[in-house]
Amino acid sequence: xxxxxxxVQVSFLQALFTSxxxxxxxxxxxxxxxxxxxxxxxxxxxxxxxxxGLGVLTITNVFALIxxxxxxxxxxxxxxxxxxxxxNRKTFTTLFKIIFLTFSVEFLxxxxxxxxxxxxxxxxxxxIFFAVFHSVSAFCNGGFSTLSNSxxxxxxxxxxxxxxxxxxxxxxxxxSYSVMxxxxxxxxxxxxxxLSCIKQLGINYKRELTRTSTNSRxxxxxxxxxLVAGTVVFYFTEYDGTLREHDFWGKIAVSFxxxxxxxxxxxxxxxxxxxxxPAFMLTMALMWIGASPGSTxxxxxxxxxxxxxxxxxxxxxxxxxxxxxxxxxxxxAINQVSAVILLSIFAISFATFLLAxxxxxxxxxxxxxxxxxxxxxxxxxxxxxxxxxxxxxxxxIFLMFLGRVSFLTFLIGLFSYIxxxxxxxxxxxxxxxxxxx
Numbered sequence: 166x167x168x169x170x171x172x173v174q175v176s177f178l179q180a181l182f183t184s185x186x187x188x189x190x191x192x193x194x195x196x197x198x199x200x201x202x203x204x205x206x207x208x209x210x211x212x213x214x215x216x217x218g219l220g221v222l223t224i225t226n227v228f229a230l231i232x233x234x235x236x237x238x239x240x241x242x243x244x245x246x247x248x249x250x251x252x253n254r255k256t257f258t259t260l261f262k263i264i265f266l267t268f269s270v271e272f273l274x275x276x277x278x279x280x281x282x283x284x285x286x287x288x289x290x291x292x293i294f295f296a297v298f299h300s301v302s303a304f305c306n307g308g309f310s311t312l313s314n315s316x317x318x319x320x321x322x323x324x325x326x327x328x329x330x331x332x333x334x335x336x337x338x339x340x341s342y343s344v345m346x347x348x349x350x351x352x353x354x355x356x357x358x359x360l361s362c363i364k365q366l367g368i369n370y371k372r373e374l375t376r377t378s379t380n381s382r383x384x385x386x387x388x389x390x391x392l393v394a395g396t397v398v399f400y401f402t403e404y405d406g407t408l409r410e411h412d413f414w415g416k417i418a419v420s421f422x423x424x425x426x427x428x429x430x431x432x433x434x435x436x437x438x439x440x441x442x443p444a445f446m447l448t449m450a451l452m453w454i455g456a457s458p459g460s461t462x463x464x465x466x467x468x469x470x471x472x473x474x475x476x477x478x479x480x481x482x483x484x485x486x487x488x489x490x491x492x493x494x495x496x497x498a499i500n501q502v503s504a505v506i507l508l509s510i511f512a513i514s515f516a517t518f519l520l521a522x523x524x525x526x527x528x529x530x531x532x533x534x535x536x537x538x539x540x541x542x543x544x545x546x547x548x549x550x551x552x553x554x555x556x557x558x559x560x561x562i563f564l565m566f567l568g569r570v571s572f573l574t575f576l577i578g579l580f581s582y583i584x585x586x587x588x589x590x591x592x593x594x595x596x597x598x599x600x601x602x
Contacts, residue, residue, distance in 0.1 A: 170206035187213035189569035192308020192431030192544020195551045199311035218305025218461040274300035274334045281327040287320045303334035306462040308431020308544030316434035325418040335430040339456030384457045387467040395424025402443040407435040427451035429462035431544020463542030508572040540568040
């Protein structure tokens with residue numbers, strides 16, 4: 166709200182909405198980021214995006230490690246759960262790996278974007294800041310752009326190299342830190358082993374037994390499947406629609422981009438309002454699924470979606486245990502999957518109900534799209550965000566917050582704080598079946 170941050174008068178609600186959207190790395194906007202905010206204001210937004218992408222626990226625990234000689238076991242377990250690190254002794258080493266990987270990918274992304282825009286004055290008068298801003302926004306799955314029409318802006322609409330770089334950054338940020346670190350360890354081990362085979366180098370390296378974890382396999386297979394399926398479906402459903410202005414390779418690139426960006430990124434390189442109903446529904450489905458756990462993205466997460474499908478297949482086959490890669494998935498994880506899916510449906514449905522009440526003149530499908538986008542911290546919009554009522558924007562603020570911190574986590578924390586129940590003394594009860602279906 167500082168005068169130096171904006172070129173227009175910014176209200177408290179507009180500032181709160183923009184700040185929430187940046188910290189939750191959503192990308193929904195009630196103001197034009199490129200025109201309404203100054204370079205100082207845009208810098209504030211990109212800092213909030215970076216902090217939101219890295220996560221509060223990552224930032225606070227790194228500072229705790231720097232300024233304190235030790236950290237509590239409770240803190241280690243909290244961070245360990247966040248990044249899915251099994252060995253909590255390596256938690257803070259992993260945190261620094263996260264920060265190193267984040268800045269490394271964003272640095273490479275910024276250089277690539279700078280080369281792709283080729284210092285074009287029609288795109289921006291500050292190419293270095295433009296490259297850094299979009300690299301951070303893409304990797305953090307933020308979706309903010311200094312271009313008024315995002316990547317649909319005339320100056321970059323056909324710059325497919327730029328689109329693919331943004332796609333790569335989105336996928337890198339949404340793949341999850343655990344997968345990146347797992348493959349970093351595998352790659353490092355393979356390189357060191359190969360170098361140790363060269364006797365002239367004198368490297369003594371004992372090869373450790375490492376493997377791709379079950380979590381990483383699920384994430385990689387699900388992500389790859391969604392990207393391929395999304396690209397193919399979008400290509401055929403929008404071939405004569407939003408893709409008609411592109412050549413063959415352009416159609417492929419734009420289709421791939423629109424299979425990637427709904428996975429919680431929020432950039433658009435087409436006119437979203439012109440999408441046909443099939444592509445519209447595809448985009449909502451991809452937004453709802455979202456990115457992977459322990460990443461910069463939102464949604465119900467790829468692992469949740471995959472485990473739900475596999476469990477459904479298990480039920481159809483009449484199997485009691487869910488086994489993946491010779492590893493049994495515990496019932497607690499399956500229960501959590503059901504809770505996450507049910508809560509997401511409840512949050513999106515109730516928010517859509519409220520928005521429909523506050524904005525009776527707006528189409529229901531547009532309001533539903535907006536709510537899914539907010540809860541999954543995507544940021545894609547049909548263009549109604551700034552037009553809906555202030556009450557509706559408050560609803561979206563809460564929805565973005567719940568989507569980022571996880572509705573289930575929020576309820577668990579709230580319930581524990583209010584009731585403070587001791588769960589260690591739960592009695593044993595006899596089992597009785599309930600008729601289902």
